[in-house]
Amino acid sequence: MGKITVRQAQDYLDALGYRLSNDGIPGPKTQAALGQFRRDHHLPDNLTEQELFLLLRQEAGKPEEKTQNPQGFWENIRYFSREEPGIACPCGRCGGFPVEPGEELMEAADGIREELGPMVPSSTVRCQAHNDELPGSVKNSRHILGKAMDFSCPKATPERIAECLERKKNEGTIRYWYAMSGGWYHFDVE
Numbered sequence: 023m024g025k026i027t028v029r030q031a032q033d034y035l036d037a038l039g040y041r042l043s044n045d046g047i048p049g050p051k052t053q054a055a056l057g058q059f060r061r062d063h064h065l066p067d068n069l070t071e072q073e074l075f076l077l078l079r080q081e082a083g084k085p086e087e088k089t090q091n092p093q094g095f096w097e098n099i100r101y102f103s104r105e106e107p108g109i110a111c112p113c114g115r116c117g118g119f120p121v122e123p124g125e126e127l128m129e130a131a132d133g134i135r136e137e138l139g140p141m142v143p144s145s146t147v148r149c150q151a152h153n154d155e156l157p158g159s160v161k162n163s164r165h166i167l168g169k170a171m172d173f174s175c176p177k178a179t180p181e182r183i184a185e186c187l188e189r190k191k192n193e194g195t196i197r198y199w200y201a202m203s204g205g206w207y208h209f210d211v212e
């Protein structure tokens with residue numbers, strides 16, 4: 023659910039002033055504009071296409087919510103939308119939202135994004151079945167409650183990320199965090 027299409031990416035490029043034809047085809051002009059965007063924003067070149075599209079969307083501004091929104095707080099969330107990649111459970115069996123992402127979780131994510139720059143969520147809501155099939159997951163993971171997010175911040179150093187998360191933990195904004203392998207982080211809220 024929630025993949026960003028080439029056409030949407032072109033719209034975001036267009037909104038940011040990278041002129042090209044919005045034809046839905048990832049041709050050379052689109053590739054060149056994506057490369058320019060990546061250089062302009064000093065992004066690493068090992069991002070997946072979806073990660074790059076997501077960062078592009080964050081820069082271009084959050085799109086209108088396409089589906090109706092069961093929880094009203096999303097309009098106050100600046101950087102994330104409920105339908106974007108990395109928010110719903112991706113298992114394909116549970117409908118994506120066996121539980122809604124919590125307001126406090128998304129507010130905390132917004133605060134982290136505000137400090138650390140572009141942020142890629144990789145896993146937020148999980149149904150119990152999907153959680154249990156992930157290697158190394160714990161049975162009572164807070165992802166099942168919609169109260170945890172895994173993410174990376176490709177432009178922030180590990181030191182800055184750790185400092186930010188530890189401070190937010192001490193402030194009580196988040197409950198717990200840890201670094202996973204590959205530059206990914208987990209945080210959760212009460």
Ligand SMILES: [Zn+2]
Nearest residue numbers: 111113116149
């Ligand atoms: Zn699921």
Ligand SMILES: [Zn+2]
Nearest residue numbers: 170171172208
């Ligand atoms: Zn996690």
